[in-house]
Protein backbone atom coordinates (compact mmCIF):
# COMPACT_ATOMS: atom_id res chain seq x y z
CA UNK A 145 0.00 0.00 0.00
CA UNK A 146 1.59 3.30 -1.08
CA UNK A 147 1.58 6.01 1.58
CA UNK A 148 0.48 8.66 -0.93
CA UNK A 149 -2.61 6.56 -1.76
CA UNK A 150 -3.88 6.33 1.82
CA UNK A 151 -5.81 9.60 2.09
CA UNK A 152 -7.13 9.71 -1.53
CA UNK A 153 -8.31 6.06 -1.29
CA UNK A 154 -9.88 6.81 2.05
CA UNK A 155 -11.72 9.87 0.71
CA UNK A 156 -13.05 7.90 -2.25
CA UNK A 157 -14.26 5.05 -0.05
CA UNK A 158 -15.88 7.48 2.39
CA UNK A 159 -18.00 8.75 -0.51
CA UNK A 160 -19.09 5.44 -1.95
CA UNK A 161 -18.93 2.82 0.79
CA UNK A 162 -21.09 3.38 3.85
CA UNK A 163 -19.71 0.39 5.75
CA UNK A 164 -16.14 1.64 5.25
CA UNK A 165 -17.18 5.11 6.40
CA UNK A 166 -18.82 3.66 9.51
CA UNK A 167 -15.78 1.48 10.39
CA UNK A 168 -13.38 4.36 9.91
CA UNK A 169 -15.53 6.78 11.91
CA UNK A 170 -15.71 4.30 14.78
CA UNK A 171 -11.93 3.83 14.78
CA UNK A 172 -11.08 7.55 14.55
CA UNK A 173 -10.66 9.85 17.57
CA UNK A 174 -14.06 11.01 18.83
CA UNK A 175 -13.36 14.68 18.11
CA UNK A 176 -13.23 13.89 14.38
CA UNK A 177 -16.68 12.26 14.28
CA UNK A 178 -18.47 15.53 13.61
CA UNK A 179 -16.51 15.93 10.36
CA UNK A 180 -17.93 12.61 9.16
CA UNK A 181 -21.41 13.83 10.09
CA UNK A 182 -20.85 17.14 8.30
CA UNK A 183 -19.69 15.34 5.16
CA UNK A 184 -22.82 13.21 5.27
CA UNK A 185 -25.07 16.26 5.41
CA UNK A 186 -23.18 18.75 3.24
CA UNK A 187 -21.06 16.55 0.98
CA UNK A 188 -17.37 16.55 0.29
CA UNK A 189 -17.28 18.93 -2.65
CA UNK A 190 -18.60 22.39 -3.35
CA UNK A 191 -20.34 22.96 -6.69
CA UNK A 192 -17.11 24.51 -8.00
CA UNK A 193 -15.28 21.21 -7.42
CA UNK A 194 -13.32 22.42 -4.40
CA UNK A 195 -13.45 20.65 -1.06
CA UNK A 196 -16.02 21.74 1.52
CA UNK A 197 -14.73 23.10 4.87
CA UNK A 198 -15.86 19.81 6.48
CA UNK A 199 -13.77 17.83 3.98
CA UNK A 200 -10.71 19.98 4.76
CA UNK A 201 -11.21 19.33 8.48
CA UNK A 202 -11.66 15.62 7.88
CA UNK A 203 -8.50 15.41 5.78
CA UNK A 204 -6.56 17.16 8.56
CA UNK A 205 -7.93 14.66 11.09
CA UNK A 206 -7.12 11.70 8.80
CA UNK A 207 -3.55 12.92 8.39
CA UNK A 208 -3.20 13.12 12.17
CA UNK A 209 -4.46 9.55 12.51
CA UNK A 210 -2.65 7.87 9.60
CA UNK A 211 -2.00 4.60 11.50
CA UNK A 212 -5.77 4.27 12.02
CA UNK A 213 -6.43 4.99 8.35
CA UNK A 214 -3.80 2.46 7.31
CA UNK A 215 -5.21 -0.19 9.64
CA UNK A 216 -8.77 0.18 8.32
CA UNK A 217 -7.56 0.25 4.70
CA UNK A 218 -5.43 -2.85 5.27
CA UNK A 219 -8.66 -4.87 5.39
CA UNK A 220 -8.97 -4.17 1.64
CA UNK A 221 -6.88 -5.69 -1.16
CA UNK A 222 -3.89 -3.41 -1.99
CA UNK A 223 -5.01 -3.27 -5.64
CA UNK A 224 -8.34 -1.83 -4.55
CA UNK A 225 -6.55 0.91 -2.55
CA UNK A 226 -4.57 2.16 -5.53
CA UNK A 227 -7.68 1.92 -7.74
CA UNK A 228 -9.72 3.96 -5.28
CA UNK A 229 -6.93 6.52 -4.93
CA UNK A 230 -6.78 6.90 -8.73
CA UNK A 231 -10.57 7.27 -8.90
CA UNK A 232 -10.46 9.98 -6.27
CA UNK A 233 -7.73 11.90 -8.09
CA UNK A 234 -9.53 11.52 -11.42
CA UNK A 235 -12.76 12.70 -9.79
CA UNK A 236 -11.05 15.83 -8.47
CA UNK A 237 -9.56 16.59 -11.89
CA UNK A 238 -12.90 15.93 -13.61
CA UNK A 239 -14.76 18.13 -11.16
CA UNK A 240 -12.39 21.02 -11.74
CA UNK A 241 -12.38 20.61 -15.53
CA UNK A 242 -16.16 20.13 -15.64
CA UNK A 243 -16.72 23.16 -13.47
CA UNK A 244 -14.58 25.44 -15.56
CA UNK A 245 -16.36 24.16 -18.69
CA UNK A 246 -19.81 24.33 -17.09
CA UNK A 247 -19.26 27.90 -15.99
CA UNK A 248 -19.29 28.86 -19.65
CA UNK A 249 -22.53 26.96 -20.36
CA UNK A 250 -26.00 27.99 -19.20
CA UNK A 251 -27.90 25.94 -16.59
CA UNK A 252 -31.26 24.44 -17.69
CA UNK A 253 -34.07 27.02 -17.82
CA UNK A 254 -37.01 27.21 -15.44
CA UNK A 255 -39.44 25.45 -17.83
CA UNK A 256 -37.09 22.50 -18.33
CA UNK A 257 -36.46 22.21 -14.58
CA UNK A 258 -40.18 22.41 -13.73
CA UNK A 259 -41.09 19.82 -16.40
CA UNK A 260 -38.40 17.42 -15.23
CA UNK A 261 -39.41 17.77 -11.61
CA UNK A 262 -43.08 17.13 -12.42
CA UNK A 263 -42.21 14.00 -14.43
CA UNK A 264 -39.83 12.75 -11.72
CA UNK A 265 -42.46 13.21 -8.99
CA UNK A 266 -45.04 11.39 -11.15
CA UNK A 267 -42.71 8.43 -11.72
CA UNK A 268 -41.68 8.33 -8.08
CA UNK A 269 -45.30 8.32 -6.94
CA UNK A 270 -45.97 5.32 -9.21
CA UNK A 271 -42.82 3.56 -7.93
CA UNK A 272 -43.98 4.04 -4.33
CA UNK A 273 -47.45 2.74 -5.24
CA UNK A 274 -45.79 -0.34 -6.78
CA UNK A 275 -43.79 -0.77 -3.55
CA UNK A 276 -40.43 -0.46 -5.24
CA UNK A 277 -37.80 -0.44 -2.47
CA UNK A 278 -36.25 2.85 -1.37
CA UNK A 279 -32.65 3.51 -2.35
CA UNK A 280 -30.05 2.96 0.33
CA UNK A 281 -27.89 5.92 1.45
CA UNK A 282 -24.97 4.13 -0.19
CA UNK A 283 -26.77 4.00 -3.55
CA UNK A 284 -27.66 7.70 -3.32
CA UNK A 285 -24.06 8.61 -2.37
CA UNK A 286 -22.70 6.58 -5.31
CA UNK A 287 -25.04 8.41 -7.71
CA UNK A 288 -24.07 11.81 -6.33
CA UNK A 289 -20.37 10.98 -6.51
CA UNK A 290 -20.85 10.22 -10.23
CA UNK A 291 -22.82 13.44 -10.78
CA UNK A 292 -20.08 15.33 -8.92
CA UNK A 293 -17.54 14.44 -11.58
CA UNK A 294 -19.91 14.69 -14.56
CA UNK A 295 -19.51 17.49 -17.10
CA UNK A 296 -23.31 17.84 -17.30
CA UNK A 297 -23.53 19.09 -13.71
CA UNK A 298 -24.11 22.82 -13.56
CA UNK A 299 -23.08 25.17 -10.78
CA UNK A 300 -26.65 25.30 -9.38
CA UNK A 301 -26.59 21.46 -9.00
CA UNK A 302 -28.87 20.85 -11.98
CA UNK A 303 -28.16 18.30 -14.69
CA UNK A 304 -27.92 20.01 -18.09
CA UNK A 305 -29.07 16.82 -19.79
CA UNK A 306 -32.37 16.25 -17.97
CA UNK A 307 -32.92 19.53 -16.10
CA UNK A 308 -33.31 17.92 -12.67
CA UNK A 309 -31.72 19.00 -9.43
CA UNK A 310 -29.38 16.06 -8.95
CA UNK A 311 -29.54 16.12 -5.13
CA UNK A 312 -33.29 15.41 -5.35
CA UNK A 313 -33.24 13.16 -8.40
CA UNK A 314 -30.50 10.91 -6.98
CA UNK A 315 -32.85 10.03 -4.09
CA UNK A 316 -35.71 8.98 -6.39
CA UNK A 317 -35.81 5.20 -6.91
CA UNK A 318 -37.71 5.67 -10.17
CA UNK A 319 -35.07 7.90 -11.77
CA UNK A 320 -32.00 7.12 -13.81
CA UNK A 321 -29.16 9.09 -15.31
CA UNK A 322 -30.02 10.18 -18.87
CA UNK A 323 -26.50 9.16 -19.90
CA UNK A 324 -26.74 5.83 -18.01
CA UNK A 325 -23.80 6.75 -15.79
CA UNK A 326 -25.49 5.67 -12.57
CA UNK A 327 -25.30 2.03 -11.44
CA UNK A 328 -28.42 0.04 -12.34
CA UNK A 329 -31.04 -0.36 -9.60
CA UNK A 330 -33.20 -3.43 -9.51
CA UNK A 331 -36.92 -2.70 -10.04
CA UNK A 332 -37.62 -4.77 -6.87
Ligand code: SF4
Nearest residue numbers: 291294296297303321
Ligand atom coordinates in the same frame (compact mmCIF):
# COMPACT_ATOMS: atom_id res chain seq x y z
S1 SF4 B 1 -27.74 12.62 -13.85
FE1 SF4 B 1 -26.18 11.69 -15.20
S2 SF4 B 1 -25.86 13.21 -16.84
FE2 SF4 B 1 -26.89 14.26 -15.14
S3 SF4 B 1 -25.25 15.15 -13.89
FE3 SF4 B 1 -25.71 13.15 -13.01
S4 SF4 B 1 -24.29 11.73 -13.99
FE4 SF4 B 1 -24.33 13.59 -15.24
